[in-house]
Amino acid sequence: MKTEFEKGMEYALYLLSLQMRTVKGLEDKLIGKAYSTETIERVLNQLKEVKYLDDVNYAYYFIRSRRLRYGDYRIKLELGRKGVSRNDIEDAYDLMDEEEERLESPEEIVSNILEKKIASTNIDWDRIKSEYKYKYKIYQKLASFLASRGFSHDVIKSVLGKRLADEFIDEE
Incomplete structure (x- = not known):
């Protein structure tokens, strides 16, 4: 027994x-x-x-599996909801930093995600060049999408501004 x-x-x-x-x-x-x-x-x-x-090990692999789709803010929030302590999360990020040179920067990740989103979004590029309200609406829509993925405001603003500047819009 x-x-x-x-x-x-x-x-x-x-x-x-x-x-x-x-x-x-x-x-x-x-x-x-x-x-x-x-x-x-x-x-x-x-x-x-x-x-x-091992919560540090769990957090490390959780971060690795989501880092190309979500920002650090969202990843940390999800780990916190799973009961991982802040110290364990930070330790996992420290382990990630040791491999950082092999990983993409947040700007590259956001840029890749943004390109996929733009490709699947119906945007009238001629209208966006001439109508400020429409341009602002598209900017807000894309920025909100990226923010929902947990990326920082600075990274979103930088990448989105550069991407829209490529379409002859003076965002920067």
């Missing part, structure tokens, strides 16, 4: 075999299965000790 701890450990390992999880995420799953607080604490501590459960 298995003890509650053994059952809890088996369940936790099963969940971790499906996907990476945060400490908080795994804890919530164990609470949902009505394991005792003592059992949950023992399971989590043992998994952290053997590095099967």
Whole structure:
């Protein structure tokens, strides 16, 4: 007959075999299965000790998988919602900085996303050159889209201004 701890450990390992999880995420799953607080604490501590459960590692891979689509603000917000502490998030970003020379800059990422959005948006380029209200509306639409992706205002303004300047609009 298995003890509650053994059952809890088996369940936790099963969940971790499906996907990476945060400490908080795994804890919530164990609470949902009505394991005792003592059992949950023992399971989590043992998994952290053997590095099967590591919020810094989780955050690092989470950042890597989303960095080309979302800005740092949104990524940090999502990690916070998953229960990752600010210190663990910053440690994960420090690990990312060690590889930074191989990664694209935020401006390059925003530029790539912006090009895809412009391609899928119906924009009347002749009208945008002659009507300020229309130009402003398109600028706001694209800026809002990029902001919803979590990119900083400075990066959005810079990239969007340069891109629209390419269309003979003096945004800069």
